Amino acid sequence: xxxxxxxxxxxxxxxxxxxxxxxxxxxxxxxxxxxxxxxxxxxxxxxxxxxxxxxxxxxxxxxxxxxxxxxxxxxxxxxxxxxxxxxxxxxxxxxxxxxxxxxxxxxxxxxxxxxxxxxxxxxxxxxxxxxxxxxxxxxxxxxxxxxxxx
Amino acid sequence: xxxxxxxxxxxxxxxxxxxxxxxxxxxxxxxxxxxxxxxxxxxxxxxxxxxxxxxxxxxxxxxxxxxxxxxxxxxxxxxxxxxxxxxxxxxxxxxxxxxxxxxxxxxxxxxxxxxxxxxxxxxxxxxxxxxxxxxxxxxxxx
Numbered sequence: 001x002x003x004x005x006x007x008x009x010x011x012x013x014x015x016x017x018x019x020x021x022x023x024x025x026x027x028x029x030x031x032x033x034x035x036x037x038x039x040x041x042x043x044x045x046x047x048x049x050x051x052x053x054x055x056x057x058x059x060x061x062x063x064x065x066x067x068x069x070x071x072x073x074x075x076x077x078x079x080x081x082x083x084x085x086x087x088x089x090x091x092x093x094x095x096x097x098x099x100x101x102x103x104x105x106x107x108x109x110x111x112x113x114x115x116x117x118x119x120x121x122x123x124x125x126x127x128x129x130x131x132x133x134x135x136x137x138x139x140x141x142x143x144x145x146x147x148x149x150x
Numbered sequence: 151x152x153x154x155x156x157x158x159x160x161x162x163x164x165x166x167x168x169x170x171x172x173x174x175x176x177x178x179x180x181x182x183x184x185x186x187x188x189x190x191x192x193x194x195x196x197x198x199x200x201x202x203x204x205x206x207x208x209x210x211x212x213x214x215x216x217x218x219x220x221x222x223x224x225x226x227x228x229x230x231x232x233x234x235x236x237x238x239x240x241x242x243x244x245x246x247x248x249x250x251x252x253x254x255x256x257x258x259x260x261x262x263x264x265x266x267x268x269x270x271x272x273x274x275x276x277x278x279x280x281x282x283x284x285x286x287x288x289x290x291x292x
Contacts, residue, residue: 074157078164110161117154144152145199 011079014087015095016102019080023073024101030066037061063116063136070108081106152197159184178221185215206255213248217241 017024040054070077084102120137127133162184166177189211191197198204223237 071153071157075160075164078160082164082168113157117157121151121154145197 011083014083015098016080016084016105017095017098019083020073020076020101020105023069023076026069027101027104030061030069033057033065034061059136066108067113067116067137070105070113074109074113077105078109081109151195155188155191155197159188174225178218178225181221182215182218185211185218189215206252209251210248213244216244220244 011019037057040051044051044054081102084098166180170177192208192211196204198207220237220241224234228234
């Protein structure tokens with residue numbers, strides 16, 4: 001059953017891929033790049049060679065890109081994940097890929113993001129202006145006053 | 151902290167919208183509380199750097215609060231359907247006003263950036279023309 005409130009917001013299906021739209025495509029891009037980084041790491045480990053692109057990829061993947069992806073559309077991820085969990089597996093709405101997307105989005109929104117936020121907040125105020133910190137966590141603080149924790 | 155509050159507010163909203171559907175009055179109340187809390191937070195801590203961003207955020211917050219107050223008119227407190235419809239129009243008008251203001255601000259920023267780009271391009275063209283002119287004048291005549 002889709003609640004009236006949600007149906008009025010424009011969600012006509014439980015399938016998270018449909019509900020997420022372009023965000024699902026961005027997630028696929030992210031996962032492909034993550035896989036690429038893992039393969040490069042494996043290559044480096046086996047052949048004992050450094051690949052420059054691995055470092056660049058690492059900086060983007062941990063954590064600017066995923067933080068931006070999930071912060072900007074936090075609501076969409078949350079709602080599509082909850083709607084997806086209400087479906088029965090292996091039906092049109094409950095297709096496996098949709099379940100994976102919905103579950104992953106919900107897991108990130110309810111576990112990973114709060115954990116990262118709390119971790120970022122726990123750092124001392126002085127650390128906030130350091131280059132390394134800004135590079136890694138900048139997506140959390142775009143346009144936000146960093147002089148105080150408030 | 152701003153993004154953390156932003157995230158908590160969304161979790162709070164989704165929680166009330168999906169899991170407490172049998173208590174609409176509580177839904178209205180707690181969403182109003184969260185709006186008030188965020189408005190207080192924005193006013194007290196001023197978490198955004200730019201003043202214009204702060205004003206816009208506060209304006210949006212005010213509109214959200216007024217729109218949330220409209221939810222009360224759709225409950226059994228208002229008997230007549232016509233009255234509910236009237237408040238519906240009022241809600242639509244307020245949301246449209248908010249959209250209009252936000253679109254105007256986006257357009258204003260776009261025009262400002264366009265103007266800066268045009269000035270930059272003009273200076274670039276001027277620089278190359280001067281360079282070309284200098285080169286042309288310094289060319290020995292046959």
